[in-house]
């Protein structure tokens with residue numbers, strides 16, 4: 001018995017009389033819940049209004065008072081603005097669950113916790129321990145729960161309810177089956193996609209909930225096949241941890257690492273909709289503030305750069321910047337001949353290394369020790385050994401002498417990570433000197449010209465070098481100066497605009513004065529904002545998605561950012577790109593596979609229809625690969641798999657026809673313009689397919705204009721790499737045999753992106769194992 005998407009109230013509706021009385025029961029239930037939901041929204045509105053008033057009051061005070069007053073005012077303003085924005089974000093589907101309990105009042109579950117003015121709890125935050133039975137209670141273990149009710153809402157209206165009875169007398173089939181809130185879950189799974197991921201807070205399943213609420217400490221690995229909700233679970237876990245461990249995580253922050261910028265945009269609404277915005281989201285390519293990776297490495301090059309052995313190569317390269325001269329050297333200081341002895345250099349070096357500081361910072365100790373030697377010799381030569389007052393002048397003479405500066409730099413060269421890595425890859429002799437056991441072939445793979453763009457794999461190497469080298473004062477000072485200049489100019493420009501727009505001026509206030517005011521009273525940075533710009537920031541927790549792709553060097557860079565070793569690592573070994581499959585997570589994790597490793601498995605796919613999931617598994621099997629854990633699809637759909645052969649060799653014209661037909665199909669089923677289609681192509685065919693689609697009437701308009709976000713368009717043309725982690729109503733997969741050339745993981749990823757239908761277009765033979773046409 002259902003109203004709008006899957007609304008059910010108990011009782012078999014086999015006769016017309018039963019059906020009628022059930023409909024009446026549903027209506028009564030909906031009316032009852034509407035009254036409650038109205039009360040909750042009233043409270044939300046009241047809180048929002050109260051915070052809004054306080055914010056306006058604080059802002060009205062204007063930029064005056066002592067610096068401390070101003071700073072307090074800013075803190076309050078930030079707090080109130082934050083509270084208003086949090087309450088705004090939870091507006092949609094605020095209340096979604098109700099638990100009827102054997103020994104207590106009914107309990108409503110929602111996005112946030114809310115109490116009325118008398119402190120009676122109106123709504124329990126989904127993350128609170130008392131909300132747990134909503135996700136975990138089963139027929140076998142109902143605990144105190146007799147009935148679980150899912151509330152379906154649209155805007156603020158209750159449009160349906162779905163009940164599951166957990167007491168033994170009225171046991172519900174769906175609960176016995178292991179899925180909770182079946183109607184709500186299936187409605188969520190079947191909804192047309194909009195190019196952005198939504199939260200799943202109303203329909204989290206028991207195996208997912210266990211992962212979300214798992215303890216904070218240690219490294220938790222979540223292995224799950226395509227569509228099992230790993231990304232959703234990872235995001236909800238981040239929100240849960242921020243709630244349950246706010247004290248610990250608020251100051252240190254949470255870092256989320258995703259596979260691509262498109263992916264980060266795809267998930268960007270989920271955490272705010274859960275009331276959390278203080279998470280730093282990045283990709284490995286963007287991990288190093290100030291460095292942008294725009295280049296691409298081939299698979300083999302990336303594999304060599306990612307090996308743990310590269311850490312030793314880099315350590316040796318840094319050590320190579322510390323050189324003892326073969327023979328004594330003469331240095332001229334103010335017409336006096338001084339001597340640099342190899343033994344003195346050696347002992348000054350030993351002293352500097354004993355500090356344990358990074359290379360650029362330990363250099364200070366080295367230079368001081370060397371200056372001591374040289375100043376002693378200088379004073380002796382000039383007969384001034386015993387005059388401490390003169391010593392300072394002599395020291396300055398020695399320190400600033402050109403010969404001395406050059407010689408000490410040659411012995412202990414300060415450098416930047418970028419400079420050193422660039423030299424290492426551009427100079428085969430240097431690489432050979434430091435490469436240890438690396439083969440000549442691997443060294444040749446690393447070779448490239450100076451000035452080449454940085455790649456994602458370089459970022460982890462640069463990070464390692466930044467750690468070994470420490471800050472380079474000159475480089476840092478130069479960069480800071482340049483940044484300060486830009487910022488000052490920005491502020492003056494902003495102030496000038498403020499002056500002209502507000503009719504200020506008339507000799508009373510200058511742009512510079514206003515700019516100074518903005519800088520001293522400017523908004524406080526949030527933890528996430530500060531963390532995102534600081535390479536040495538250490539986070540309280542790190543969440544890594546598509547973690548099967550990370551290299552040993554990448555894990556080192558992440559572990560450095562999380563000394564507490566508290567991580568959630570989600571991924572699928574079977575979706576790993578390239579031609580180097582791995583059999584276990586400890587192989588992938590490198591250094592992160594410490595003693596606190598725990599593994600969980602998600603087994604049900606909520607995305608891909610069973611027919612498509614089975615086809616993907618069959619293709620893997622045909623290639624001799626079996627996913628580590630079988631995946632069960634939660635549902636199947638008619639016509640979920642279609643295959644069209646492209647006659648005449650080039651598939652592009654057929655792709656155009658198929659894309660046109662699929663868009664029309666969605667128009668017919670979901671309404672004009674609804675739903676998303678992705679054309680997944682082998683990278684080398686992207687241009688040809690995109691060109692053909694862009695020329696085709698009736699298809700062209702569905703594409704994103706060049707240079708804009710493909711997620712905004714109804715029709716996207718993507719490589720498998722770009723499609724990682726995303727999903728679409730329909731996927732048109734072009735030439736699977738060529739996609740397969742990228743490795744078995746690529747074809748598995750490509751085939752499992754659709755939520756409804758996979759349409760394969762091929763001119764070449766289909767991969768072995770593909771279900772016959």
Ligand SMILES: Nc1ncnc2c1ncn2[C@@H]1O[C@H](COP(=O)(O)OP(=O)(O)OP(=O)(O)O)[C@@H](O)[C@H]1O
Nearest residue numbers: 200203204205226227228229230231232606607725
């Ligand atoms: N409990 C749930 N209720 C409703 N929808 C769900 C649930 N779990 C997962 N989904 C939906 O299933 C789809 C796949 O989820 P998600 O992208 O998190 O899977 P994944 O395991 O990360 O997939 P992949 O590895 O293929 O990228 C999403 O649309 C997600 O919203």
